[in-house]
Amino acid sequence: MIRTRPDESGERLEDDFGQLLESLRPDLVRFAYWLARDRSIAEDVVQEAMLRAWRARLELKDAAAARHWLLTIVRREHARLYERKRLVTVDLSDVIAREDAALARAGDGELLDLRAAILRLPDEYREPLVMQVLGGYSTAEIAKEMNLSTPAVLTRLFRARNRLRAIYGLTVDADSEPNPEANAP
């Protein structure tokens, strides 16, 4: 039988951190979902990310920064998962067909086309867009995370939105905009 008991103040801190993780979990899964386009992969990524976060919990000095810190861990874990497992590419038509009804029900049905269009965006456009709009990352932060130049990120964000404009019948700019990506890595 277990006989000893860990230090209580440490337990309280661990409890607080555990609660913080749980409270942010829906945001993390949502973020991972838009990166992975698959609910079960998103759950796996978040599970791994939470384990990493738990191990590194002492590195988090400011609770207010927790969300951003955790989103970054989720993004890195997602990238790592693809490097490690070389996941089979998600078949987008399958994803959209499978998720259609669910996506339509998840809030406003009017957003179904937009959600499907976001799912169809290439990874290099979807990822910075999700990081910016959902994650609240600045352009500079996205550039640092994705190992790109800031102009390259601006171009990708522009192109992502430009493609989504078509959903609303708005005029789409040609992709021949000034290309600051020329100097991008």
Next chain:
Amino acid sequence: MNCNEVHLAIGAEPAATSPDLEAHLRECAACAEYRREMLELDAQIHRALKIDLSAVGENVPHADAARSESSARPAVRLISSTPSPLLEKSSWAASLKRQWALAASVLFAIGVALVLWAALPGHTLAADVVQHVIAEPLPADEKPLQPEALAAVLQNAHLRLDPIGGDVLFAQTCFFRGRLVPHFVVRSGGAAVTVLVLSRESVSAPVHFDESGYSGVLFPNPGHGSIAVLSRAQVDSEQEARHILSALHAQPEA
């Protein structure tokens, strides 16, 4: 800034602003309109991304079914524009009565739910355990791990397990209900038996469960939470739990 540069800046960050950008927008109606559209689009993108995850990945009724169900209902409800005072009073009384009836029904339902909840201690915990185990399938080859792998997982939780016989098929630290918990699988008498050490989940007495093809027990570890022991095969989970607890020891933290 020229129009191309402004489009790029707004398309990348619709809410961003700068003196140069604002100066251009004051002079260029087309770019000002472009920004208005992009801000609206961004609000829509934000709404689209804020998806309700509970709906994703579930089997939901097809939209056509929902439409046909709603079409069976009357599209509009006819209301007299000048209701008689008598009708108004009786409607009010009926409405009040309905509200009381609704409140009583809600209270009754809450009462029933509380009684059921109290009568089934640990049920939710058991369901969570089973759900977690289903989400962590065993490797297909079921090759035994080195005993050191289990020792390392238990060491993370400041625990040690004396030899209990049987191969270790899986050992991992998992995140469960906001805590890190050791999760391992041993082969016992030919059956794979899964164990979760739940030092922060207490049960007052053994709670047996049978869910989603798994049967097992939440077994109390007085003063130190509980352990969950479960298997798909027919095993005496309570006996397994006692056996494992007798071999499980705390290690002082370094």
